[in-house]
Amino acid sequence: MNLRALAAKVAFQVLEKGISLSVALPDQQKHLESGKDKALLAELSYGVMRHLPQLDKLVGDCMSKPLKGKQRIVHQLLLVGCYQIYFTRIPSHAAISETAEACRQLRFEGLVKVVNGVLRNIQRQDKPLPTDNDTLAFNTPAWIVKRLKEAYPQSWQEVIEHSHQRPPMWLRNNKLSQTRDEYLAALADIEIGASAGKSSDAILLDSPRDVAQLPGFEQGAASVQDGAAQWAATLLAPKDGELILDACAAPGGKTCHLLEQANIELMAVDFDEKRLERVQQNLDRLSLKAKLVHGDAADIDSWWQGDKFDRILLDAPCSATGVIRRHPDIKWLRKQSDIEELASLQSKILDHCWQWLKPGGTLLYATCSILPQENEQQIRSFLERTDDVTLVPIIEQPNTESIGWQITPGTENMDGFYYARLVKG
Ligand SMILES: C[S@@+](CC[C@H](N)C(=O)[O-])C[C@H]1O[C@@H](n2cnc3c(N)ncnc32)[C@H](O)[C@@H]1O
Known part of the structure; x- marks a missing residue:
């Protein structure tokens, strides 16, 4: 199945069924062969979750009436289409035609024209991202923004900003296997850039990797765990x-x-x-x-x-x-x-x-x-x-x-x- 259709399914599972992204995404990723496609599906799924209110607003503004019931998945597909136009380097014409094709594959042939039309409109209008209220401006529910403002009067915006950045990948050296310096050297040997964190076993990678590339991962030389949790x-x-x-x-x-x-x-x-x-x-x-x-x-x-x-x-x-x-x-x-x-x-x-x-x-x-x-x-x-x-x-x-x-x-x-x-x- 077309990758955009899978992304719509992921968004549908999370937003309509309340299933967590960490369950819904791997469930759809298993339909894809290549690592590159799996990564793109993750990018689209995470992207929609990060920017949901703005995408909802841009799509909603171009629709005469909202899609309901079983057709809701086509709304999620439109969010995936809109995300590609605003936040990825995928050429818009390719994003739109792939997304319209996904609509057909999801068996909503009758809505292919709508998907095409809405996405073309969004692309043509090229509106600035909406920021009319806190939910839109911070892509975060108003009640969370309110609680963060109360808790961090000086730094709440920074807190929200950091909550929307792509997280780094941290490793925990297994000291029963080797010292942290030895593991850092093993990573350097295969040109994986990394540095020691403050707590005793923490290693921060310069960029995220597939664990299969990490020396001795399957044998237990290291684990993936954020620096804070360590x-x-x-x-x-x-x-x-x-x-x-x-x-x-x-x-x-x-x-x-x-x-x-x-x-x-x-x-x-x-x-x-x-x-x-x-x-x-x-x-x-x-x-x-x-x-x-x-x-x-x-x-x-x-x-x-x-x-x-x-x-x-x-x-x-x-x-x-x-x-x-x-x-x-x-x-x-x-x-x-x-x-x-x-x-x-x-x-x-x-x-x-x-x-x-x-x-x-x-x-x-x-x-x-x-x-x-x-x-x-x-x-x-x-x-x-x-x-x-x-x-x-x-x-x-x-x-x-x-x-x-x-x-x-x-x-x-x-x-x-x-x-x-x-x-x-
Ligand atoms: C924050 S997670 C724990 C993460 C874990 N310590 C780790 O580092 O991988 C919280 C866990 O608490 C469990 N939990 C919730 N209520 C519980 C209860 N009454 N008794 C035992 N476990 C509970 C949940 O199932 C969940 O796995």
Whole structure:
């Protein structure tokens, strides 16, 4: 099937069915043979998600009435067509004819003329990108813009800008396999430009690569993980022989990093059985072992009767607003009401995990959110309602007075993330 038709299907799955881009895109990519075509499909799919309000407006302005019901996929196809005209170097005539052909392949022959006409109009009119309101100007739902303005009065525009940039690719050197310097040298040998990040295993690639090109990737020499996420293992600092709980573990990036740090007994728990399979796949590639549990981190008693834990990583379910640059569909899949629901789930899991931490033990609370409700405010209320807790400042946080370390997207090339280190007693 024509690549534009596949891009329309991806957009339809995300926008009409609520399926995440990271599931919908690979589902359609498997119909394509060449790496180049797969990359173009990704570019069109990500592009539509990044610029959705502006594309919607440009397309809507050229239609007499909106497409509804089953024909909605043709609307998504028009977004794909419009994205090509405004944001790619594909010649407009080729973009338009390919997109019209896609309409035929999607079995909407009766709408081919409409697609052709709308896209030709858009091209001819060559209007500036619409910026009439915050949603259009920032390609972000108004409620997210509002919350970011409140949280970052000085820098909210920068935060949004960074959330729309193409993210870099970070690797995590597996120190059980080789030192970071050795891996950097192996990358240099095959002319892959890279530099060391601030945390001990982090490597920032000059440009993203297919993992198949990375030395020893299949054998577990390195993993793909953002620089911000790599701070979790460093900040939790597990020691040999300790019993550790990774309370929300899937897909297991941090689970594996913890196991690469020290010889520990690790329980990796997740609510989602399907995602837990990915933890096992990651462990297998790296030849690591953990005890996987399909269970609720807010009900540990139901699956664990052993000792309390020396350290707990609570990488809580969150809005993921810190990783919009990697998952632009988050902007359209999240609702305003999700934030309060997530905050209450986070506090429930946090209170419960705290009961399972040994005196003197450390709990690292983490989210990939940039909203204070899930981060500073969450930890502030935990500190207020809990007697036996000390907040231990993180050396990297720019302001030692602040509660926890809020990383905003783009800071030192990292994703948006939040860490708070809590010690019992
Ligand atoms: C931010 S992700 C974890 C990412 C993971 N730590 C990593 O580094 O790859 C949050 C996870 O929490 C899980 N989750 C949500 N509610 C949970 C609960 N009550 N108990 C256990 N896991 C839960 C979700 O299924 C999801 O996999």
